[in-house]
Amino acid sequence: DTGVSQNPRHKITKRGQNVTFRCDPISEHNRLYWYRQTLGQGPEFLTYFQNEAQLEKSRLLSDRFSAERPKGSFSTLEIQRTEQGDSAMYLCASSHGTQEANYGYTFGSGTRLTVV
């Protein structure tokens, strides 16, 4: 198992363009999370999945953001009509999702988005 994988590592896009990020979690983890982190801040929760079901979405996740996890495996996060304020590190994490295995998340290396 190679951990949580995120692609791409870096993305530069022009304002108004759409972008899509991918996250491949640890295979036996059934929960998957998306967080956003800006410089000097802690990660902010965006959304999470239990298997293929999206169970919670933050108010931060405007209509321009959508996340999917088809078949409960990898997940994608799409941002439509990007704005400069969307520039951030987008972190994906996965976990067992059971109280007995509460060893914290395993985070991916993140996708750094720069909107110019």
Next chain:
Amino acid sequence: GQNIDQPTEMTATEGAIVQINCTYQTSGFNGLFWYQQHAGEAPTFLSYNVLDGLEEKGRFSSFLSRSKGYSYLLLKELQMKDSASYLCAVSLSYNTDKLIFGTGTRLQVFP
């Protein structure tokens, strides 16, 4: 709302001991996590406390007082590689692993 406070920056000397405090006021509580994050990298899990008291893991220990809404991370025998940001995060409920993170404490270790 949810509120998690940590000092913004701390400095320490190689070989010393440093304590990073975290106070929280949240709508629920199901455990407190500490993560380490080196610049430009993903956070990595350090510790988890759900009951009051001290959890020790090698050079790192974490303490929790639920009645005071307070935790600290203690780093002993500091090494240069410990220079990083340390994130305090609270799990709000049993039903979700969603975490609320503090802004992080940037620790610089000097020789």
